[in-house]
Amino acid sequence: MKAVVFLGDSKLELREYPDPVPGPDEVVIRMKASGMCGSDLHHLNGPHRTAAELVIEGHEPCGVVEIVGEAVRPTEARVGDRVMVHHYDGCRTCQYCRSGWTQYCPNARIVYGGLDGDGGHADFMKVPAHTLIKLPDSLSFKTGAAISCGTGTAFAAIKRVQLSADDTVAVFGQGPVGLSVTLLAKAFGARVIAVDVEPSRLEMATRFGADHVVDSREQDPVAAIRELTRNGEGADKSIECSAIDAVREQAVQAVRPWGTACMVGVFGRIDLDSEELIQLRKTVVGSLTFSKNQQEDCARFVAERGLDVESLFTNEFRLAEAEKAYDLFDQRKIGKGVFLFD
Incomplete structure (x- = not known):
């Protein structure tokens, strides 16, 4: 063979x-x-x-x-x-x-x-x-x-954050895993904000059901997500699929107080201000396949x-x-x- x-x-x-x-x-x-x-x-x-x-x-x-x-x-x-x-x-x-x-x-x-x-x-x-x-x-x-x-990994991440139909979820990175998250999250009934730097990927995210797309080359994704959410607080959940250190930080910053951010992209570091976890009571989790x-x-x-x-x-x-x-x-x-x- x-x-x-x-x-x-x-x-x-x-x-x-x-x-x-x-x-x-x-x-x-x-x-x-x-x-x-x-x-x-x-x-x-x-x-x-x-x-x-x-x-x-x-x-x-x-x-x-x-x-x-x-x-x-x-x-x-x-x-x-x-x-x-x-x-x-x-x-x-x-x-x-x-x-x-x-x-x-x-x-x-x-x-x-x-x-x-x-x-x-x-x-x-x-x-x-x-x-x-x-x-x-x-x-x-x-x-x-x-x-x-890829799609199985997306499904597990959605389960990890216990996504529900009344959640708004920000999906950072619209490669194959991120697009799978977008597709599956819509099927779960959630409101989806898709973030990427590639117009072609954001176009695919729209076809896959994203309610809003954010081009993070053109605008601050954290600010954009807050604008799109109730009282400017941020998304209920976020799922990070890019494996870029700075984007991991944005995925945490973009969720509301008591919100949950899930890291899926492998390798690299995550650096956070302790206020995100302590004063704002956010939860950060990881999900491997x-x-x-x-x-x-x-x-x-x-x-x-x-x-x-x-x-x-x-x-x-x-x-x-x-x-x-x-x-x-x-x-x-x-x-x-x-x-x-x-």
Whole structure:
């Protein structure tokens, strides 16, 4: 099979690997869609990787079960099942693994597609059967790929702040995760203020249902959000998806007293005036991806409401185009890309 590996130093290769063979509790998935994620660029542009450090990339996998291991129960997986992957494994016995939050396993965590386990940028992907989540029949494989990381992450962040229909939420950053927050928050019934510096992304946010958009190159986003909210106090909730230090601070400043700000963008620092937390009684939380149960809940939510998650993808590629795809992605010349397979 063909597969994409990142070598570090902004280089990648398309390599030939033997087709995987499942162990007793594993399955092999024939890939149908594998999304490109912004966090991929941290691996692509990171330090040079030795041969021992190379893994197949892609942590937004979706496809069809091709082979099942001899110990896999029919309730877990059958050949032909349309599936997403919760892209983590762990010891399977700690409290985090048992509750579906496998990414917090302190004993034996594996992250498929970029860190220590082979991912979905390949013709086939081998994973433990327990990581699979059935893809509702009404959802495309591309939608399943989006839910497997970016859209699922957005859903978990919305749950983290306990968003309700009478809330106004400010969404900072309208990349794939932020746009997913905008789309899902509207489906939750909330009033959405979308913030970004790119007119094209703000245009997409409007199409995805944002009630107001704020171009933070043209105006102070905190002041703009306060103008749009009751008594000029600020939004009830904010969700920060840009991973920019200054924007994190704005996301906290933009919520009202007793409001909640959720940090989703990874890496970097957050610097706050203590008044925000003490005198103004604001709450700041973080949210890392999603549990296995939340991934399933997100897929059901999207299917039942007929949400157009597939529109998040602006470009489609074949594996043979991986170098071109990531070059365009790294230069921000495309939005969200996806690799498609026959």
